[in-house]
Amino acid sequence: ENALNEYGIYQEDVRNVIIEDDILVIGDYAFNYFTYLTGLEIGNGVTSIGESAFESCSELTRVEIPDSVTSIGNSAFSCCSELAEVKIGNCVKTIGEYAFWACSDLTSIEIPDSVTRISEEAFAECNDLTDVKLGSGITFIEESAFIRCYNLTNIEIPDSVTYLGHNAFYGCESLTDIKIPGSIEVIEYATFSYCNNLTNVELSDGVRNID
Secondary structure: OOEEOOOOOOOOOOOEEEEOOOOOEEOOOOOOOOOOOOEEEEOOOOOEEOOOOOOOOOOOOEEEOOOOOOEEOOOOOOOOOOOOEEEOOOOOOEEOOOOOOOOOOOOEEEOOOOOOEEOOOOOOOOOOOOEEEOOOOOOEEOOOOOOOOOOOOEEEOOOOOOEEOOOOOOOOOOOOEEEEOOOOOEEOOOOOOOOOOOOEEEEOOOOOEEO
8 A cells, every 4th residue: 555654754854745646544653743844735545644643743834634534643733833724624534632732823623524533632732722613423522622722712512422521621711601412411520620711501401410
């Protein structure tokens, strides 16, 4: 198979990366710590972005993930501190743990309907994140998924969600109101801890336990 393999490239001065359509997999750690990388084009043949593939690409500002991609690996874009714009393709099913952790310049994100799970700390500590649009296919929001997104003000949890992990929105200090759909029977402990400005919580029929 055509792939960019683990630890495949080492040039520290690479500024732009174009991944051609005949590449199927971006392997684990393929471009991590490419600290001068500012431009990235991912070809329409890529189906998987590996673990830590672009971790700590601290100058990268924009990413467009094509519809061919079905999985974004753990820590794939974590610590991309200048990453301000992310477009996720319509066929992504899983967003891995810590996938966008500490992308501190990211202000908004739209999760397509194809995604079924937001993994642990996937968007944790995205300090400038204000708006999140969740697709209608999501069933699980794992623990600490949006922990310490201090500026998060706008998020609507769709009726498809059946599980909210503990600490999911811990420390989202700017969140003022939230509606919990009836599809969620249990709200785990500390889900909304230290949401100091949360004044309006609407619980729908179906919610049975609040830990």
